[in-house]
Amino acid sequence: MQKKRKLGRGVAVVGAGMSKFGMFRDKDSKDLFAEAFGEMLTSVDKGFDPNDIEALYLGNFSNDFFMHQSHWGPIISDLIGLAPKPATRTEGACASSALALREGVFAIASGFYDIVLVGGVEEMSKRSTEEVAEGLALATVPYEGRVGFTFPGVFGALATAYFAKYGASREHLMNVTIKSHSNAPLNPKAQFPYSIEDMMTMKIEGAKKKGKPVPHWDDEKAFLRDPSANPVVAWPMHLYDCCPISDGAACMLLVGEELARNFTDNPLYVVGIGQGSGKGLHAAADLTTMEATKNAADEAYGMSGLKPEDIQFSEVHDCFSIAELIHIEDLGFFKPGQGYKAVEEGLTRRDGPMPINTSGGLKCKGHPVGATGIGQLFEVWKQLRGEAGERQVPKKDLRIGAAHNLGGTGGTCTFTIFERR
Amino acid sequence: MEERPFSDISYEQYLKEEKLMGSRCRKCGALFVPPRSICIKCFGSEMEWVEMKGEGQLHAFTCITVAPPFMMAQGYDRKHPYCSGVVELEGGVKVDARIDGVDATKPEDIKIGMPVKVKFLHWGEGENRETYLAFEPA
Numbered sequence: 001m002q003k004k005r006k007l008g009r010g011v012a013v014v015g016a017g018m019s020k021f022g023m024f025r026d027k028d029s030k031d032l033f034a035e036a037f038g039e040m041l042t043s044v045d046k047g048f049d050p051n052d053i054e055a056l057y058l059g060n061f062s063n064d065f066f067m068h069q070s071h072w073g074p075i076i077s078d079l080i081g082l083a084p085k086p087a088t089r090t091e092g093a094c095a096s097s098a099l100a101l102r103e104g105v106f107a108i109a110s111g112f113y114d115i116v117l118v119g120g121v122e123e124m125s126k127r128s129t130e131e132v133a134e135g136l137a138l139a140t141v142p143y144e145g146r147v148g149f150t151f152p153g154v155f156g157a158l159a160t161a162y163f164a165k166y167g168a169s170r171e172h173l174m175n176v177t178i179k180s181h182s183n184a185p186l187n188p189k190a191q192f193p194y195s196i197e198d199m200m201t202m203k204i205e206g207a208k209k210k211g212k213p214v215p216h217w218d219d220e221k222a223f224l225r226d227p228s229a230n231p232v233v234a235w236p237m238h239l240y241d242c243c244p245i246s247d248g249a250a251c252m253l254l255v256g257e258e259l260a261r262n263f264t265d266n267p268l269y270v271v272g273i274g275q276g277s278g279k280g281l282h283a284a285a286d287l288t289t290m291e292a293t294k295n296a297a298d299e300a301y302g303m304s305g306l307k308p309e310d311i312q313f314s315e316v317h318d319c320f321s322i323a324e325l326i327h328i329e330d331l332g333f334f335k336p337g338q339g340y341k342a343v344e345e346g347l348t349r350r351d352g353p354m355p356i357n358t359s360g361g362l363k364c365k366g367h368p369v370g371a372t373g374i375g376q377l378f379e380v381w382k383q384l385r386g387e388a389g390e391r392q393v394p395k396k397d398l399r400i401g402a403a404h405n406l407g408g409t410g411g412t413c414t415f416t417i418f419e420r421r
Numbered sequence: 422m423e424e425r426p427f428s429d430i431s432y433e434q435y436l437k438e439e440k441l442m443g444s445r446c447r448k449c450g451a452l453f454v455p456p457r458s459i460c461i462k463c464f465g466s467e468m469e470w471v472e473m474k475g476e477g478q479l480h481a482f483t484c485i486t487v488a489p490p491f492m493m494a495q496g497y498d499r500k501h502p503y504c505s506g507v508v509e510l511e512g513g514v515k516v517d518a519r520i521d522g523v524d525a526t527k528p529e530d531i532k533i534g535m536p537v538k539v540k541f542l543h544w545g546e547g548e549n550r551e552t553y554l555a556f557e558p559a
Contacts (some may be wrong), residue, residue: 092535129487130487130489130493131490133487133488133489134490135490141517142429143516144457144517144518145489146517146553147493147505147517147518147519147553147554147555148485148488148489148497148503148505148519148553149483149485149505149517150485150487150488150489152485152487153483153484153485153505154483156483156484156485156540157481157482157483157505157506157507158481159483160481160483160533161480161481161507161533163533164481164533164534174443217440231486231499232484233485233486233487233500234483234484234485234486234487234488235483235484235485235486235502235525235528236483236528237483280517281481281507281515281516282454282507282515282516282517284456284515287480287481287507288472357493
């Protein structure tokens with residue numbers, strides 16, 4: 001049973017910015033956040049004085065590990081001229097900045113603040129793949145890391161359970177990858193703005209240039225089946241099932257609902273915020289579903305009074321292809337065991353009835369973990385305001401969009417619903 | 422049985438002694454592996470140790486080629502993958518474990534539901550000796 005939940009005061013989003021995501025040798029966390037903050041300032045339609053921001057909530061998972069530097073709240077607060085105002089860091093692994101948004105919403109809803117900046121940042125690419133795997137594995141459940149599970153490994157295990165229960169296969173995971181990559185070329189901020197066909201062409205051109213044997217694939221799935229193009233990482237997770245290692249930042253300006261029109265005639269309202277916790281692989285009753293996602297969805301639907309069929313499009317945490325299938329079921333968009341069929345039938349394409357990850361998803365847009373939650377909501381902001389350019393969802397009267405963010409191996413999940421009125 | 426605290430440290434100590442141990446709530450009978458000190462079914466805190474037989478079925482698995490540093494130190498890498506999994510034991514409880522005695526380069530041959538039995542993998546010497554919970558095909 002859903003419990004009716006409500007905020008003490010409504011909260012609106014009136015500005016948003018996101019850095020380009022990617023692997024940047026010449027940019028650090030501060031540079032990336034400055035880029036996101038700069039865009040946020042220009043996105044506030046009626047303009048505003050940044051001195052009016054009263055507090056910062058900042059998501060960051062583990063720059064401590066990746067950059068040997070902790071305590072990013074005040075560093076970023078000083079960067080953007082907010083100090084000595086309060087800065088609070090939130091940590092929920094890859095859901096860190098969705099938690100920052102939630103805290104910002106609660107701070108305004110309580111009446112304590114009127115104008116709050118929420119954001120996230122992560123800088124990962126200056127470490128080797130193995131080191132990043134080790135860093136991310138800090139967010140597994142201790143028993144998982146101990147016996148060698150990496151992040152891709154945990155999701156690989158979920159995939160084997162999903163395959164066994166529903167009869168799905170690797171071919172169905174490939175459909176998720178191909179769909180995400182079909183959206184990515186339309187997102188100028190994506191780390192990999194390429195379709196799978198683009199990737200095939202690039203490999204062929206690369207081989208020709210180097211005078212190496214020129215590969216040939218009959219189609220996208222043949223490419224994804226080829227272990228030289230798509231090597232295994234943690235079976236059945238292959239390279240193209242996994243999000244990349246990324247750097248990036250994102251932020252949003254939240255204000256009390258009654259103040260929103262001072263900033264823009266086109267605000268978005270935070271109508272649902274849900275969060276949940278999970279117990280890890282060994283304690284989950286069923287590995288084809290995530291309790292944390294279901295709890296987050298229950299909270300968000302309960303607060304908004306909306307049902308899954310009311311959500312017109314959603315960003316969904318596809319750190320690995322299997323995660324997208326599990327979550328589109330847990331969020332109620334499709335029935336259990338039907339997610340892989342829905343993707344196969346094209347229902348989650350940008351022009352389908354339930355567009356999922358129009359941004360290209362974490363797979364293509366990139367996954368700077370602490371920035372991802374608000375990065376996903378940046379896409380919802382763009383879509384709902386009709387500013388998504390070529391990747392705009394072709395539905396009439398787009399009003400309600402959502403984002404699902406996952407941290408760890410399902411330890412923290414959030415579901416956030418925005419509405420344009 | 423001797424009274425050790427119902428903790429992860431005790432769980433690891435028992436693994437070193439080649440025992441797979443869980444805790445059972447004296448009040449409601451709920452079984453937990455690894456052990457819990459607080460029963461999450463009835464919130465009782467009176468626990469007793471239970472030694473598991475170590476027989477079960479493979480519930481989920483993965484074969485990992487991109488290994489973390491501590492597994493690379495044990496000789497695993499892109500050419501030498503290893504298998505980790507979730508095993509369902511007697512009483513329906515599940516544990517995370519290494520899966521030994523399977524060919525991790527041929528994951529298609531590893532079957533969910535396959536019967537497995539416990540094995541204890543030791544690594545290192547003296548004070549640095551580590552023991553990892555593992556299972557192999559029964």
